[in-house]
Amino acid sequence: MVFDGYGVDKRHCESLLELTNYMLRSFKYRLPHMNESNLGLFPHTDTTYFSILHQNNVTGLQIKLKNGEWVDVYPSHSMFLILAGDAFKVWSNDRIRPCEHRVIIREKKERYSMGLFSFGRNMVQTQEELIDEEHPKRYKPFDHYGYLRFYRTEKALKSKCRIKEYCGIDYSDEN
Numbered sequence: 001m002v003f004d005g006y007g008v009d010k011r012h013c014e015s016l017l018e019l020t021n022y023m024l025r026s027f028k029y030r031l032p033h034m035n036e037s038n039l040g041l042f043p044h045t046d047t048t049y050f051s052i053l054h055q056n057n058v059t060g061l062q063i064k065l066k067n068g069e070w071v072d073v074y075p076s077h078s079m080f081l082i083l084a085g086d087a088f089k090v091w092s093n094d095r096i097r098p099c100e101h102r103v104i105i106r107e108k109k110e111r112y113s114m115g116l117f118s119f120g121r122n123m124v125q126t127q128e129e130l131i132d133e134e135h136p137k138r139y140k141p142f143d144h145y146g147y148l149r150f151y152r153t154e155k156a157l158k159s160k161c162r163i164k165e166y167c168g169i170d171y172s173d174e175n
């Protein structure tokens, strides 16, 4: 769908999928103890190409809208949420915006969730068709697992945008 939407040759999609690793992870959010924060998971964008999330019938996941407002995602047994991650931002040369999300524990029930996370096995790079004069290349090709290691470093935590800090191209010095 994404490749169709941007008019990118489908063969690139096949090779991207062939070079993608998946990680399945499950989470359990216990109820916060007295005086403990109810922040289950700090606000972040995923490092992935995309993430597929599923949760039990307990609210908690919130996504941030463009206007900065946090909104609840209401769970259902049949719902799978697909979130774009940082690697798709690079692939699409900033056209696809990774979705910022967090988990807040408010219900008096334990929350369970499951996520399928996708990572490039090779270098992640911007799709050539999505680079032109109007949209110059904004990122250098990067090693996805190298980015995972960078993600929790002090430099990454201090930066405004971790993926830009890791492999962004800065044109600001050019005139």
Ligand SMILES: O=C(O)CCC(=O)C(=O)O
Residues within 6 Å of the ligand: 027, 041, 046, 053, 055, 061, 101, 103, 113, 114, 115
């Ligand atoms: O538990 C959830 O619903 C979200 C998990 C998540 O955002 C993550 O692992 O990156």
Ligand SMILES: [Fe+2]
Residues within 6 Å of the ligand: 044, 045, 046, 101
């Ligand atoms: Fe996440």
